[in-house]
Amino acid sequence: MLSTTNAIVLSKLKYRDNDLIVKCYTQEHGVVGFLLNGVLKSKKTNKKVAYFQPLSQIQIVFNYTKTRSLYAIKEVRINNPYTSLHSHILKSAVVLFLSEILTTALQEEEKNEALYSYLETTLLWFDNENEYANFHLLFLLKLTKYLGFYPDTSNIYRSFFNLEDGSFQEREEGKHSISGENLILLKDLLGIKFDALHTIKINAQKRQSFLNMILLYFRLHLGSFRTPKSLQVFNQVFS
Template sequence: MLISTNAIVLSKLKYKDNDLIVKCYTEQLGVVSFLLRGVLKSKKSSTKAAYFQPLSQLQLSIVYKQNRSLQSVSDTKMNHVYVSLHTQVLKSAIVMFLSEVLSSTLKEEEPNETLFSYLETTLLWLDEQSEFSNFHLLFLLNLSKYLGFYPDTDSIDAPYFNLKEGRFEPNQYGDYSISGDNLMLLKQLLGTTFDALQEVKINSKQRQSFLNMLLLYFELHLGSFKPPKSLQIFSQVFN
């Protein structure tokens, strides 16, 4: 079956001398992995290795076979050519970090067009911005909505947020209740759009603390999630 679909690259791995194994999040099929034979050798191939940078947005023609773990691609086109995501150091660090998070969290082999649209539009937004230091925080917080554990805001005025339960509470319970700067920033980001992010003023220490809290939140709600290996490099570059 030949299927044409938009796709976002999550990860790539060199296989043998000239092949790549690439995992993508596709609009039509959800998460799909591909074996791209000879892509590192053939200059004439329409499936060029340079297309498959982390979080690149592509249009793929897939030779799809239902029971095959690695699918084949018959044609590849760039859907969007990024201006800065793969060339600016800070944005490249964000791309590396978020691609690892998405590769770990997106497991479903079924379409979710709303989630795909979210990824597509937010990456294009980031590509165009000159102020983006808090982008990854709002990106991850909003991502939790599509993964099923977005914070319950019914009692948002309460003085604590329970990471394990995903809700605001009047009293502190156990090790997973947060308050202070992280609580204030959480409440602020819950009411913020990407276009208003530049109004959120925090320092690098606060940013790192909040990111660590978000990653713990993901761990508590996604059993298989582990902090990305690129976190240390990301923290050094970005802070």
Template structure:
């Protein structure tokens, strides 16, 4: 079945000498892996490997066949040309980190137009924005809306937030009940969009602590989720 689709690159892996295996989140089919023949060849006419950087937004034709683990593509082109996402060292660190997170949590071949639109809008915003040090925090928090475990915003005046059940509570229940600075930051971020993130002022220590809390939240609600290897690089560039 020939389909035309938009796609966001989640990961790539060199295969043999000149090929790539690229995992994408597509608008039509959800997560799909593709074999890109000759992507690493330098001669004219080969598919450009630069297209397949983390979070690149592509448009291509695919000869899609059900139950095939690796699909093929043709007529690939950039659907959106980033201006800074892959050239700014801080933004590229965020892109590497988020692409690894998404590659881990998005596994199923399932269409989700709302999630695709969220990813598309978010990365376009990051590309244009000049103040973005807290972008990944709000991105991950709002991503939980599409994964089914966004915090319950009822009773936000309570003194604790329980990571294991996603509820605000009056008493500390267990190890996963948080309070203090991370609770304050969580309440600041809940319910806002990217345009309001400039009002949340954090230093690097606060940012790292809150990110570690968010990743623990993901681990508790997604059984096979593990901290990304690129987390260390992200923390280094934002230190």
């Protein structure tokens, strides 16, 4: 079946001398892998490598059968061109970091229109914003809604948050209950939209502490989740 679908590039990996394996999150089929034969060899096709930068939004045409692990792309074009995500040094660091997280977190090979729309709209918002120091924190927190472990806010007034079961509690239970500054920031972020993100004022140390908490939250709820290799470099960039 010939399929035309929008897609967001999650990762690319050099394969043999002149090929690339690209993982995308597609609007119509969820996670799909592609083999780009000879794309690094030919000068004529080499320009297409630029289409597959991390988190690029593209439109692709390919034969989809559900029985293959890797597909060949018949046609590709940029769908929503960015103006800053791949050219601004700080934004590009965020993009690399988030693409690594999404590559690990997104495994489903089925359509999820709500998740795709979330990724598409938030990345376009990020591309156009000048105040984005806390973007990755809110992005990851809201992503949990689509992955099935968004915090239960029914008792948000309570004094502890249990990372293991995703709920607010009256007392500390287990080794993964949080309180203090991380709890305050969690409650603040749960109550805002991206357009109000500039109202959250925290320093680099608090930002890093909260990010480590969020990554632990992901590890506790996603068995296959791995801490991004780029975490140390990312923290240095935003220190």
